[in-house]
Amino acid sequence: MNIKKIMHVENLTHFYGNQIGCKGINFDLYKGEILGIVGESGSGKSTLLKCLSGEISPSAGKINISLDQGGVKDFLSLPEQEKRQLMRSMWGIVHQNPRDGLNLRISAGGNIAERLLNVSEKNYSFLRNTGKYWMKKTEMDPDRIDEFPLSFSGGMQQRLQISKILSSNPQIVFMDEPTGGLDVSVQAKILDTIKSIVRDINVTMIIVTHDLAVVRFLTDKLLVMKDGIVVETGLTDRVLDDPQHSYTQLLTSSILQV
Amino acid sequence: MKTGFNFAYLDEATKRMIRRKILKAVCIPGYQCPFGGREMPLAYGWGTGGIQVTASIIGKEDILKVIDQGADDTTNAVSIKNFFKRVCNIMTTDKTAEASLIQTRHRIPETTLNKDQIIVYQVPQPEPLRKLEPKEKETRKLHAYKEYALMHVKLYEEISQFGSVIKTWAYPVETNNRYITDPTPIPKFDNPKMNNMEALQLFGAGREKRIYAIPPYTKVKSLDFEDHPFEIQTWDECCSICGSTKSYLDEIIINNEGKKNFICSDTDFCKSNLEKNK
Amino acid sequence: MKIIELKNVNKKFILHNQKGTVLNVLKNINLEIKTGECIALVGKSGIGKSTFLKMLYGNYLPSSGEINIYNNNKINIANSLEHQIINLRKYFIGYVSQFLRVLPRVPTIEIVSDTLKQQSLFDEHSLIKIKKLLSELNIQESMWNLSPLTFSGGEQQRVNLAKTLIGNYSILLLDEPTASLDDMNKSIIIDMIKSKLKKNVTIIVIVHDNKIRNEICTREINLEKYIPNDN
Numbered sequence: 001m002n003i004k005k006i007m008h009v010e011n012l013t014h015f016y017g018n019q020i021g022c023k024g025i026n027f028d029l030y031k032g033e034i035l036g037i038v039g040e041s042g043s044g045k046s047t048l049l050k051c052l053s054g055e056i057s058p059s060a061g062k063i064n065i066s067l068d069q070g071g072v073k074d075f076l077s078l079p080e081q082e083k084r085q086l087m088r089s090m091w092g093i094v095h096q097n098p099r100d101g102l103n104l105r106i107s108a109g110g111n112i113a114e115r116l117l118n119v120s121e122k123n124y125s126f127l128r129n130t131g132k133y134w135m136k137k138t139e140m141d142p143d144r145i146d147e148f149p150l151s152f153s154g155g156m157q158q159r160l161q162i163s164k165i166l167s168s169n170p171q172i173v174f175m176d177e178p179t180g181g182l183d184v185s186v187q188a189k190i191l192d193t194i195k196s197i198v199r200d201i202n203v204t205m206i207i208v209t210h211d212l213a214v215v216r217f218l219t220d221k222l223l224v225m226k227d228g229i230v231v232e233t234g235l236t237d238r239v240l241d242d243p244q245h246s247y248t249q250l251l252t253s254s255i256l257q258v
Numbered sequence: 259m260k261t262g263f264n265f266a267y268l269d270e271a272t273k274r275m276i277r278r279k280i281l282k283a284v285c286i287p288g289y290q291c292p293f294g295g296r297e298m299p300l301a302y303g304w305g306t307g308g309i310q311v312t313a314s315i316i317g318k319e320d321i322l323k324v325i326d327q328g329a330d331d332t333t334n335a336v337s338i339k340n341f342f343k344r345v346c347n348i349m350t351t352d353k354t355a356e357a358s359l360i361q362t363r364h365r366i367p368e369t370t371l372n373k374d375q376i377i378v379y380q381v382p383q384p385e386p387l388r389k390l391e392p393k394e395k396e397t398r399k400l401h402a403y404k405e406y407a408l409m410h411v412k413l414y415e416e417i418s419q420f421g422s423v424i425k426t427w428a429y430p431v432e433t434n435n436r437y438i439t440d441p442t443p444i445p446k447f448d449n450p451k452m453n454n455m456e457a458l459q460l461f462g463a464g465r466e467k468r469i470y471a472i473p474p475y476t477k478v479k480s481l482d483f484e485d486h487p488f489e490i491q492t493w494d495e496c497c498s499i500c501g502s503t504k505s506y507l508d509e510i511i512i513n514n515e516g517k518k519n520f521i522c523s524d525t526d527f528c529k530s531n532l533e534k535n536k
Numbered sequence: 537m538k539i540i541e542l543k544n545v546n547k548k549f550i551l552h553n554q555k556g557t558v559l560n561v562l563k564n565i566n567l568e569i570k571t572g573e574c575i576a577l578v579g580k581s582g583i584g585k586s587t588f589l590k591m592l593y594g595n596y597l598p599s600s601g602e603i604n605i606y607n608n609n610k611i612n613i614a615n616s617l618e619h620q621i622i623n624l625r626k627y628f629i630g631y632v633s634q635f636l637r638v639l640p641r642v643p644t645i646e647i648v649s650d651t652l653k654q655q656s657l658f659d660e661h662s663l664i665k666i667k668k669l670l671s672e673l674n675i676q677e678s679m680w681n682l683s684p685l686t687f688s689g690g691e692q693q694r695v696n697l698a699k700t701l702i703g704n705y706s707i708l709l710l711d712e713p714t715a716s717l718d719d720m721n722k723s724i725i726i727d728m729i730k731s732k733l734k735k736n737v738t739i740i741v742i743v744h745d746n747k748i749r750n751e752i753c754t755r756e757i758n759l760e761k762y763i764p765n766d767n
Binding site for chain 1: 550642650
Binding site for chain 1: 399402403405406407408410411414415417418419482483484485486
């Protein structure tokens with residue numbers, strides 16, 4: 001079994017002034033793995049995601065990444081150009097609010113095309129077909145390719161955002177509460193979509209959420225965060241079914257039974 | 259020559275500053291160099307950038323031609339020509355082939371320019387990405403990192419909505435395989451003339467205080483898709499004055515019934531073509 | 537050849553939010569299981585049979601000790617990287633829980649084919665194989681395209697079994713596979729377990745019915761002897 005390690009995080013720490021954002025985070029991410037980061041509001045999970053995706057530079061720590069081409073690199077010391085290039089093609093962020101990840105002034109197809117054009121595909125039919133392919137894949141109606149994001153429902157906008165990110169065949173996808181603002185039935189359908197795509201294309205993902213049902217359905221392993229530190233980590237079903245830390249026990253016992 | 263002014267209106271220190279910027283611009287084809295633009299005796303939008311570039315490089319031996327939308331006899335062209343006559347006492351001409359320096363608004367002459375000529379464009383908006391990305395800080399990064407996806411998205415959107423790219427003027431180009439450049443509001447008909455042009459092309463934006471340049475013999479490519487290649491405008495009609503079928507034509511409504519005529523936009527070309535045909 | 541080995545395995549639960557109550561469940565487990573054995577876990581209700589099975593699957597974490605699974609190399613489930621355990625679960629160890637747990641809205645036939653897809657065994661013959669299995673388990677054709685979440689208890693249990701039995705696992709962990717089934721369906725399951733045994737699959741099963749136990753199991757492990765004294 002030779003699964004490639006594509007991210008190695010060591011002692012990652014970020015302070016906002018004197019306030020702890022996240023502290024002493026360590027983990028490894030292997031190709032094809034789906035990592036969930038859970039914790040209550042203010043636990044530092046979004047700060048951690050921002051550090052990992054290059055949105056903020058952490059106060060201390062190390063992130064080594066291993067790309068398909070080019071061996072192991074120290075992510076934090078990459079020049080801005082390379083970080084931007086990563087985010088535009090080989091990595092991708094799915095934001096909680098699809099409007100943060102979509103360009104509302106351009107059509108659905110244009111949004112997907114933008115991502116592909118970053119990896120310089122200058123062929124119109126290719127952009128068109130790939131756009132339709134990914135819309136179909138995320139269970140959207142490909143005939144709506146020329147409509148603008150604002151004419152879609154919230155759930156559809158989220159699907160569009162996912163299409164856009166996945167169209168460039170990214171190595172790592174970061175998701176920040178991907179089903180956050182959606183009602184339960186739409187949530188379930190989107191989780192379903194993500195799950196089936198993940199199975200198909202073997203993408204590596206980091207998902208931040210406070211929703212334990214989401215992590216149980218989607219993720220392989222978990223980081224449980226509280227007050228900026230990781231209190232427990234392990235296989236997702238192990239952490240949820242046999243939690244060791246008192247906070248994890250509190251979290252798992254707080255789920256309401258329907 | 260009117261007294262009380264330095265030669266070519268601007269003081270020597272200013273001209274030197276602008277020439278330095280021009281040199282920098284020539285060294286980095288298509289890159290927009292900021293410069294310390296001066297107040298000129300005409301309003302922004304009337305060619306203050308072009309005039310400053312012209313004023314900085316004009317010499318006593320130069321013969322100046324100024325065109326506006328291809329015509330030598332329109333207000334803007336005539337005024338700028340008169341301005342330089344008064345402050346430089348230089349010769350002016352309407353004939354493209356005779357001019358050593360051509361200042362233009364919105365056209366490139368039909369007559370092919372040669373290596374002894376310089377063409378100065380008046381630029382309203384030097385930033386081709388401005389309408390796609392409002393933040394200057396971000397557009398500079400987009401240029402620096404060559405992240406030009408947005409520009410192609412714009413073309414994609416036009417093809418998906420209208421079946422083809424409908425942008426007919428200020429059609430963006432890539433200069434020397436590097437910077438995406440705004441060719442100023444010339445019709446896309448003129449874009450191919452910019453490629454490998456023998457003359458030096460200088461661009462001055464007065465309000466935005468930017469200078470950029472395309473050196474002689476530089477590759478200038480109009481953006482397109484492999485399966486939707488760049489095309490220029492064509493007409494079924496010919497010029498109703500000189501009969502040309504090769505020039506850029508203006509559509510003119512000549513009576514209250516809406517009768518239309520097509521005539522050459524380049525007045526010098528039209529005149530000489532007419533004489534040749536006689 | 538040994539396939540599973542437990543060394544000094546202890547399991548206790550510490551309930552931090554209930555005044556730190558400590559529940560000692562199993563202690564000092566040392567045992568080996570050989571390839572092709574069919575082990576029945578016995579002991580009275582609440583003794584920790586499911587806990588034992590879940591520890592083998594990596595679902596519960598032993599408080600100390602080693603649980604070694606011999607694939608091509610030795611993997612200690614109690615102390616391995618997540619992706620190694622996931623890989624083991626994908627190709628090597630199958631687990632049938634007491635209750636079916638699946639995504640809502642996913643049809644039965646897809647749930648079953650998913651196992652083959654995960655094992656990269658899905659091909660043009662797979663659907664026929666799946667349909668045959670579902671028919672053998674007496675799940676009516678009209679239900680194949682429905683989500684099993686609306687099925688009866690017995691039907692859900694059989695879908696749960698189908699989902700794992702379709703795969704090509706070397707170890708099967710079965711938690712009361714026949715609990716909510718009638719006699720006819722019980723004997724069908726028993727036949728299926730027997731045919732797995734013929735293929736040298738190692739099976740560890742919790743089953744209360746003595747008759748079934750005698751029919752399929754090669755050995756019993758009584759968990760009574762692993763009860764800590766202080767309980």
